[in-house]
Amino acid sequence: MKCRKCKALAAVALPSHNTAFCPDCYPVFVRSQVERAIHRHKMIAPDDRVLVAVSGGKDSLALTLLLHELGHDVHGLHVDLDIPGSSTDARAACEGFFAKLGLPLAVVELRREGLAIPLVKSRIKRPICSVCGKLKRHYFNKFALENGFSVLATGHNLDDEVSRLFANTVRWDASYLSDQGPVLPAADGFARKVKPMYRLTEFEIANFSFLRGIDHVIAGCPYSGRASFPVYKNLWSNLEERMHGAKVQFYENFLRDGRPVFAAWAEHREDPLSPCTVCGYPTSAEVCGVCRIRTMVAAESDTPGT
Amino acid sequence: MIHVRLEPQGRELRLPKACTALKLLRELGLGVNSALVIRDGELLTPDRRLNIGDEIVVRTVASRG
Numbered sequence: 092m093k094c095r096k097c098k099a100l101a102a103v104a105l106p107s108h109n110t111a112f113c114p115d116c117y118p119v120f121v122r123s124q125v126e127r128a129i130h131r132h133k134m135i136a137p138d139d140r141v142l143v144a145v146s147g148g149k150d151s152l153a154l155t156l157l158l159h160e161l162g163h164d165v166h167g168l169h170v171d172l173d174i175p176g177s178s179t180d181a182r183a184a185c186e187g188f189f190a191k192l193g194l195p196l197a198v199v200e201l202r203r204e205g206l207a208i209p210l211v212k213s214r215i216k217r218p219i220c221s222v223c224g225k226l227k228r229h230y231f232n233k234f235a236l237e238n239g240f241s242v243l244a245t246g247h248n249l250d251d252e253v254s255r256l257f258a259n260t261v262r263w264d265a266s267y268l269s270d271q272g273p274v275l276p277a278a279d280g281f282a283r284k285v286k287p288m289y290r291l292t293e294f295e296i297a298n299f300s301f302l303r304g305i306d307h308v309i310a311g312c313p314y315s316g317r318a319s320f321p322v323y324k325n326l327w328s329n330l331e332e333r334m335h336g337a338k339v340q341f342y343e344n345f346l347r348d349g350r351p352v353f354a355a356w357a358e359h360r361e362d363p364l365s366p367c368t369v370c371g372y373p374t375s376a377e378v379c380g381v382c383r384i385r386t387m388v389a390a391e392s393d394t395p396g397t
Numbered sequence: 398m399i400h401v402r403l404e405p406q407g408r409e410l411r412l413p414k415a416c417t418a419l420k421l422l423r424e425l426g427l428g429v430n431s432a433l434v435i436r437d438g439e440l441l442t443p444d445r446r447l448n449i450g451d452e453i454v455v456r457t458v459a460s461r462g
Contacts, residue, residue: 092442092444101442102439102440102441102442103440103442104429104442104443104444106429106430107430111442114440148460149458149460150460250459292430293458293459293460294430294431294433294458296458297433297456297458298433298440301433301435301440302440309404309405309456310405311405311460321459324459325459328428328430328431328459329428331428331430332428332429332430
């Protein structure tokens, strides 16, 4: 296979784009996809301070590199989950990468918050992936607001977005379908959230990370074995093998035709948000989900014999 | 023999004869967009030929949390 641009020997074949690129031209293609996403959805203005949520995986580190190279004012935040055999490597990957680029990185340690994931997992019966996601989202948002960041960027890719959209569609969860997209505007108590990698698949980002020498963690979270998202990702991976371009078509057409319908529906059914009576962050209940988790963990700790 | 290491699983296997990267992925039950095929620090497209004596890394790309 030859590179579409320079006709050199290709390193990456992209059936969904019916093309291939050499190691030099491929990163240019990836960068153009991110630039297009930022431009099309007006994700980041030149004067924005951008907080990138980094896990140590390929997606968030690649996003950091791309935003930095595009000239944005990039800072990182890593939430250390304290998971044995996983979190130390993830944190080291983030710290090493940010040090190499000379960019600032902050770390929130859930252990210091009394919410180390193994402890939470042992005390709460709900699926740990959803609890962990809730905690991470809470601390990313809180840090962005408290430290004056105008944009919170995450490394969600096309596969993440398609899996999530599909899961929401399987349940016909109109509330989630009404606001799923690559941009979530700022609201009272919520930072503006953007997903500049949403046009790129995991495969495309993995190739970019390899070619740009990004030293990221490869092993998955040891707790993710029973998560539902890999099921949807596999399903879509099989579909994409047979129907090149199915993922991007499903997602982009939803943004164009589906989301506006659900958004209009949601306007009439919006549950009003009010400040959590414990921490002050917005919630549709009296006490927010994170504070309820904190209370449950503490209650279990106080129970004799636990 | 072609020596193949699967990441992140760490599993290793050997193939007795030359084939293409695509054939290798098919034998592993992987789609062409499911994994990187790496030889000597170089990415291989599915049409590239693998030869006896090659050391190949197949790295699946799906993130798991």
